[in-house]
Amino acid sequence: MQENTSIGPAFFLRFQGLLSMAALMSSSIPIPVRLNKFLAEAGLASRRGADALIQAGRVRVNGQVQTEPGTRVVPGQDKVLCDAKPVGAQAVRPLYIMVHKPVHVVCTVRDPQQRTTVLDLLPEDLRTQRLFPVGRLDYMSEGLLVLTNDGELTLRLTHPRHEHPKTYEVRIRGAVSESSIHTMRAGMRLHEGEQLAPVEVQIVSGSKDQDTVLHMVLRQGINRQIRRMCRDLGLTILRLRRIAQGPLALGDLATGAWRYLSASELRDVRRSVGLDDKVEHA
Numbered sequence: 322m323q324e325n326t327s328i329g330p331a332f333f334l335r336f337q338g339l340l341s342m343a344a345l346m347s348s349s350i351p352i353p354v355r356l357n358k359f360l361a362e363a364g365l366a367s368r369r370g371a372d373a374l375i376q377a378g379r380v381r382v383n384g385q386v387q388t389e390p391g392t393r394v395v396p397g398q399d400k401v402l403c404d405a406k407p408v409g410a411q412a413v414r415p416l417y418i419m420v421h422k423p424v425h426v427v428c429t430v431r432d433p434q435q436r437t438t439v440l441d442l443l444p445e446d447l448r449t450q451r452l453f454p455v456g457r458l459d460y461m462s463e464g465l466l467v468l469t470n471d472g473e474l475t476l477r478l479t480h481p482r483h484e485h486p487k488t489y490e491v492r493i494r495g496a497v498s499e500s501s502i503h504t505m506r507a508g509m510r511l512h513e514g515e516q517l518a519p520v521e522v523q524i525v526s527g528s529k530d531q532d533t534v535l536h537m538v539l540r541q542g543i544n545r546q547i548r549r550m551c552r553d554l555g556l557t558i559l560r561l562r563r564i565a566q567g568p569l570a571l572g573d574l575a576t577g578a579w580r581y582l583s584a585s586e587l588r589d590v591r592r593s594v595g596l597d598d599k600v601e602h603a
Contacts, residue, residue, distance in 0.1 A: 356380065357390035359401065361472030363408050364451025368476050379404050415471040416450055417582040418443070421574045422466045428457040439466060442577055455479060456487075456566075459545055464489070464563030465571040467582075477594035478567070484540040485594065488565035489547060490525070493533045494557040497524070501554045505537070512553050515543055520550070532559060567593045 354362075360371035360380070372390045374380055380387055381402045382394055394401060401408045422428065426437045430453055440448050455467040455478050469475060478485055508519040518541050527533030539546060551558050564571045568589040574580060582590070 353393040353395050355390065356382065356387060356392040356394050356401075359394050359396065360403065360408060364453070364470035364472070365403060365408055366453070367472045367479070369480075371472070374403060380408075381405075415474075416447070416452060416469060417471065417474075417587050418447070418452065418468040418579055419569065419571075419574065419582055420466045420468055420579045421571060421576050422458050422463050423576045424461050424463050427460060428454045428466065430454075436460075439468065442579055443468075456542075458563060459548070462561040462563070463576065464561075465566055465569065465574075466563070467566065467569070468579075474591065474594070474596065477596060478590075479542065481542055485567050486538050486540050486565075487563060487567075489537045489539070490560075490562045490564050491535045491537055491547060491551075491558060492560040493527075493535065493551065494559055495532060496527060496529050497533045497535065497556060501556065504554065505550060509550060509553070511543075511549050513549075517541065517543065517546065517550070536564075 356375060357368055357371040360366060360374065361368045365371065366374060375390050375392075376388055378386050378388055382392065383400050420439055420442055422439055422442075426439055426442070429438055430440055432438050439454055440452065443452070451470045452468045453470070453475070455469060455475050458464060458466055467478070502522050502524070505520045505522050508517050510516050521536075521538035523536045525534040525536055537547060543549075547561060548558060562571075569582070569586055
């Protein structure tokens with residue numbers, strides 16, 4: 322008896338269904354993500370900064386104000402606005418840049434007073450990559466500043482629990498007494514009331530008739546800490562320059578110049594804050 326090898330309509334329907342399912346599974350289906358993660362990956366702010374933007378009611382999703390950082394959005398489908406401006410998923414790979422900030426430059430993306438910002442030090446093509454400064458240097462201070470669009474690294478570098486050390490070269494007018502050095506090393510209380518952790522202080526040069534150069538290592542995030550310490554100790558700062566941040570060193574980078582972090586620098590700085598070193602480097 323000859324075997325019936327004909328294929329009926331039911332088989333074709335089943336086969337067509339399997340093909341449709343395979344196509345669906347292999348297609349790129351947008352996955353919902355938390356709103357704060359979406360904003361951070363778009364380079365708008367760090368994850369903590371994104372939380373603040375959302376909770377302040379400055380973010381709308383599909384026309385509705387959202388105040389919960391955990392709200393889910395679908396990249397490419399949901400319309401997200403921050404301060405009435407569209408926010409899109411990050412279209413460029415993460416960038417990591419070191420800048421030698423000069424004095425009279427502000428560490429913000431935009432300045433309402435039209436002063437020069439750190440982004441103005443970069444070429445035009447980089448200014449559109451949603452870079453933001455990691456931490457701050459005040460208007461009259463200079464030195465090493467990191468710019469990135471990596472929100473997670475920014476959060477780790479600025480979060481107090483990581484105590485990421487920052488090293489400053491401080492030129493003081495005249496001599497600095499041993500008692501002042503001891504006070505800084507012991508941990509002083511500022512005039513406004515903040516109790517400071519001990520500061521590592523090393524005298525690099527100076528004498529009774531010369532200005533004094535100090536290297537100071539800070540692990541706190543107190544606003545204008547060195548200037549306020551010196552104010553309370555009656556010391557006059559002539560120059561304040563950040564020369565290192567964690568494993569990163571300013572080196573001979575010229576004032577106002579910038580460069581990409583090297584692969585080894587990026588690996589070291591990520592490891593220093595507990596992140597893996599598998600990163601794509603610009």
